[in-house]
Amino acid sequence: MRIAVCIKQVPDTEARLRVAKDGKWLDEEDLRFVINESDEYAVEEALTWAEKTGGEVVIISLGPARVQEALRKGLALGAAKAIHLVDEAYQGGDARATAVALAAAIQNEGADLVLTGSQSDDVGYGSTASLVAGHLGWPHAWLVMGLEVEEGGATAKVTREMESGMNEVFRLTLPAVIEVQAGINHPRYASLKGIMKAKRKPIDKPTPAELGLDAASLGAAGSHLEILEIAFPDSGDGAQMIEGDAAAAAKELVEKLQKEARVL
Amino acid sequence: MSEQVWVVLQHREGKLHRMSKEAIAAGQRLAGEIGGTVSGVLLGSGLGDLVAQASAFDLATLYTVDDSALQDYNPGAYVAALTPAIREQAPAFVVFPHTYQSVDYFPRLGQALDAALVPEVIGFENGADGLIWQRPILGGKLQARVRVKTSGTVLLSVQSGAFPADGAAAGQADVEPLPSVPSGLTSDREILEVQQVGDDQVDLTKADVIVAIGRGVGGADKVESLRELAKVLGADIGASRPVIDNGWLLDADGNVERERQIGSSGQTVAPKLYIAAGISGAIQHLVGMKGATCIVAINKDATAPIFNIAHYGIVGDLHEIVPALTEAVAAVKG
Numbered sequence: 001m002r003i004a005v006c007i008k009q010v011p012d013t014e015a016r017l018r019v020a021k022d023g024k025w026l027d028e029e030d031l032r033f034v035i036n037e038s039d040e041y042a043v044e045e046a047l048t049w050a051e052k053t054g055g056e057v058v059i060i061s062l063g064p065a066r067v068q069e070a071l072r073k074g075l076a077l078g079a080a081k082a083i084h085l086v087d088e089a090y091q092g093g094d095a096r097a098t099a100v101a102l103a104a105a106i107q108n109e110g111a112d113l114v115l116t117g118s119q120s121d122d123v124g125y126g127s128t129a130s131l132v133a134g135h136l137g138w139p140h141a142w143l144v145m146g147l148e149v150e151e152g153g154a155t156a157k158v159t160r161e162m163e164s165g166m167n168e169v170f171r172l173t174l175p176a177v178i179e180v181q182a183g184i185n186h187p188r189y190a191s192l193k194g195i196m197k198a199k200r201k202p203i204d205k206p207t208p209a210e211l212g213l214d215a216a217s218l219g220a221a222g223s224h225l226e227i228l229e230i231a232f233p234d235s236g237d238g239a240q241m242i243e244g245d246a247a248a249a250a251k252e253l254v255e256k257l258q259k260e261a262r263v264l
Numbered sequence: 265m266s267e268q269v270w271v272v273l274q275h276r277e278g279k280l281h282r283m284s285k286e287a288i289a290a291g292q293r294l295a296g297e298i299g300g301t302v303s304g305v306l307l308g309s310g311l312g313d314l315v316a317q318a319s320a321f322d323l324a325t326l327y328t329v330d331d332s333a334l335q336d337y338n339p340g341a342y343v344a345a346l347t348p349a350i351r352e353q354a355p356a357f358v359v360f361p362h363t364y365q366s367v368d369y370f371p372r373l374g375q376a377l378d379a380a381l382v383p384e385v386i387g388f389e390n391g392a393d394g395l396i397w398q399r400p401i402l403g404g405k406l407q408a409r410v411r412v413k414t415s416g417t418v419l420l421s422v423q424s425g426a427f428p429a430d431g432a433a434a435g436q437a438d439v440e441p442l443p444s445v446p447s448g449l450t451s452d453r454e455i456l457e458v459q460q461v462g463d464d465q466v467d468l469t470k471a472d473v474i475v476a477i478g479r480g481v482g483g484a485d486k487v488e489s490l491r492e493l494a495k496v497l498g499a500d501i502g503a504s505r506p507v508i509d510n511g512w513l514l515d516a517d518g519n520v521e522r523e524r525q526i527g528s529s530g531q532t533v534a535p536k537l538y539i540a541a542g543i544s545g546a547i548q549h550l551v552g553m554k555g556a557t558c559i560v561a562i563n564k565d566a567t568a569p570i571f572n573i574a575h576y577g578i579v580g581d582l583h584e585i586v587p588a589l590t591e592a593v594a595a596v597k598g
Contacts, residue, residue: 124384124400127371130368131371131374134376140339142364142367143368162365163364167459168457173452225380225413229408231407239561239575241571246580249585253592256576261575
């Protein structure tokens with residue numbers, strides 16, 4: 001099977017985040033970027049199924065030049081080639097505009113299955129891959145915790161998370177877009193050999209024209225949404241903060257839990 | 265004609281989903297804001313008593329679709345049933361509860377209609393340039409204010425807890441079939457089974473005290489000090505999703521204790537005391553524990569959103585604070 005896997009590079013949310021001067025997004029200077037968590041699991045799932053079916057993985061990402069690092073990592077893990085939608089016209093879009101570009105890249109590349117994470121850890125629309133499926137006219141599933149390709153790639157058995165600790169198992173026809181949840185598998189580490197080989201693997205950078213796309217449907221121009229401002233939320237009443245070294249803070253907390261909150 | 269707000273209601277096993285009521289509350293507020301009317305949409309097969317449940321709210325109309333292809337939820341039939349009606353009636357807003365079901369299909373509906381999507385709304389305001397939507401970003405660490413800059417129907421999902429269900433006004437809706445539903449709806453999923461995840465013996469919903477472990481713990485080999493704290497407190501152990509996904513919480517046989525996950529995909533708990541150690545407080549976790557009477561947060565990051573809902577907070581290394589806390593608890597419990 002030829003499997004396309006879409007990944008996003010996102011700010012490391014464990015890092016210290018600062019709002020940019022214009023207030024519309026993060027200040028990206030000195031910001032550390034990582035592959036979006038659920039997308040890492042999608043890469044692993046793609047590699048597993050490509051190995052089982054004797055196919056190959058094409059890794060696709062939309063984003064600025066820094067994204068090349070994430071694509072190289074995917075190549076080092078075993079993807080055969082990468083597509084980087086780096087042209088300025090692609091950038092700054094919402095789920096709608098991003099999906100238009102990704103769908104065109106997938107169509108151009110040809111794929112029997114598309115895998116991606118369920119939600120980005122930055123804007124978190126959770127919608128982009130479902131929109132891609134709509135453009136391709138393929139079935140999709142969100143929050144997938146189990147995947148079994150069946151019948152030589154004609155169908156797939158999918159386990160999807162529901163609320164309250166339940167999973168639903170169903171079958172859908174391939175090709176399809178499968179949006180995996182973190183935890184579906186155990187992502188592998190890149191080997192030194194893989195890292196060396198990755199340096200010689202191709203990263204294509206198709207322009208909108210090469211994908212038959214009109215710039216008006218891409219990036220901010222092709223978006224329904226506009227982010228006006230981002231901010232740290234009001235802390236509400238917030239927590240009563242307890243200071244001091246570990247022993248002193250622990251002692252004070254226990255006292256408060258006993259006498260103030262009366263829960264101990 | 266006044267503008268319309270539609271609310272698509274979710275249900276399971278003959279009962280309206282708790283968040284359907286929150287979506288109604290959000291729809292009613294939105295309709296009040298724009299001077300419009302609010303109607304409900306109910307899809308399923310053999311709706312029966314659900315129609316009575318759903319029409320008991322202050323809705324102009326309850327639109328229903330009763331079709332065997334909607335017996336089990338599937339995006340194909342849901343999108344096909346809703347698309348023509350929304351296209352023709354052109355409601356200004358269609359509100360969905362932000363659930364694992366809605367978010368599976370409402371983007372697909374947006375694609376079919378080329379409608380704007382605003383997922384995970386936690387609030388809105390009516391400004392000079394129209395409605396501004398608030399939604400969490402970056403794991404709830406920050407919030408974004410977003411605007412829809414195109415015209416046409418806007419589809420939005422409302423996050424749990426943002427529009428409390430008790431704000432949903434009661435009434436009596438007229439019940440009508442949803443117009444323009446195509447004949448021959450078909451499911452695009454062959455449902456095989458529904459499974460309980462993990463060991464259903466673990467019931468954290470009745471726990472009085474929970475020690476919950478987050479990503480900040482740092483590894484499976486570092487969980488022991490939290491187990492000791494739980495022991496002196498007589499507490500149950502819980503965990504946030506990343507801990508489970510990374511396989512850091514293991515039972516005696518080395519199996520991942522997924523059934524101890526707390527949050528939207530795990531259990532919803534309401535203990536007297538909840539100690540969140542190394543949990544940043546992503547909204548998916550908060551919806552599962554914010555009903556706790558007293559929340560203690562221990563985190564090295566002073567900007568972690570967990571501190572916004574916690575009652576007591578300590579900023580620092582949990583591997584220093586937790587053993588100290590175990591000692592302090594042991595001293596008073598003797």
